[in-house]
Amino acid sequence: MIDRTPVSQAVARNIQSLIQRGEFPAGQRLPSQRILAEQLGVSRPSLREALMTLETLGLIHTYPGRGTFVVDHTSAPEAPDSSSWRYSERFAMQDVFEIRLLLEGQLARHAAQMATSEDIAVLIAATDAMEAAWARQDLIANVEEDLKFHRHVASKSRNPLLSQHYEQVAAYLAETQRQPIPFTAVNRMAESIAEHRAIIQALHTRDADAAEAAMHEHIRNTATCAGISI
Template sequence: MFTRTPVPQSVARKLQTMILDGELKAGEKIPSQRELSERFGISRASLREALLTLETVGLVKTEAGRGTFVVGTSPSSSKTMAEWRYSQDYSLREVFETRFMLESEIAARAAGRLGREDLDLLARLTDDMERSWAGRDYLANVEADLHFHEIIARGCANRMLGELYGRVREQLTETQRQPIPITDPVRMQASVGEHRRLVAALERGDAEAARKAMADHVANTAACAGYSVGPAPA
């Protein structure tokens, strides 16, 4: 079934291409929102969402009173994570803790329930993550990661858990974008390996191994963002 790419995501990809191709250079101020919204034929609300996505993955940075500037695509120790956009509702730690509990249980209850087509897709998405990171296509990297986790949630045997994931999906998946600016190649390779171990456990139908693989993956992602999450102390 054909799924249309949301407008903000489509525009974010166009802007990323402009950055990768050097049309927009590191340190350069990007055109005004009015100019860009007219250029792409979109609303300013959609443009702001696209810019927010680019800022979360570390490609641009908005400075109050000055505008939005290109950060660039090369990994840098000076990069920092963007401001957590849901801070008025939940802390980033709380969302990582929720991911740790919810997604590990979802993975356990999806073990042995995914068909060959879904398992092969999980493997391809993991390869896409690795390839897009090498090509500095951070948006494609994140899109593959989001799709990977969504497939597992869709395969969960407990429908209520799957529905709970859907209700908080926006906050949960934002934690997959948040650490990108400070993720180094070593951590990304480790993340790819965690995905492959998880796929293997799901394919074997090993619920405990799937639970642990997902728990370890979320905990390691949280650690990359500077947070320690895990089971509640006894």
């Protein structure tokens, strides 16, 4: 098997581990990108991508003119700022949540008609792994399993153009799934996992209406926690 994990993702995992082990404690300023890239033995473009991922996850925050700091989640959480996300110069986060609502709702309807028992097993495994990753505070793995869940639902469409469109906008959709909502809404992760299981149940019973409704509820609730109403 060939390891196809992007370098930036491996770097993000490495830095997350350093933060969790206390080598980069809460409130500490990270070394400059030049120094950190040298320390980790990676290119600066890969490091920058990793840092953007970690910032979206809420583990670090960059202050212009001051540097990048490890976020201290023991202090009062900040309200989500949907204007500061990575693609803000192209689209508002609300735009992407609206696309998710329209696209993923229909994809869930198709999946209710097309999903096999093997597909249901894949979705259960992804949700279980997502829950386990959150329990050990592996935010990167948590989001990877969340993305795997939604991408697998999308792959079961009977309309290949819908699945292709999902893949074309997947980077934007994924960024909304990396928002640090659990740090600002402490019960959200448990609710999100329960919503995944409701989607699975609807797919298992081949109830297209229930699958669409469950997916809509899941996306709307996530948007609400990000400060967005759709």
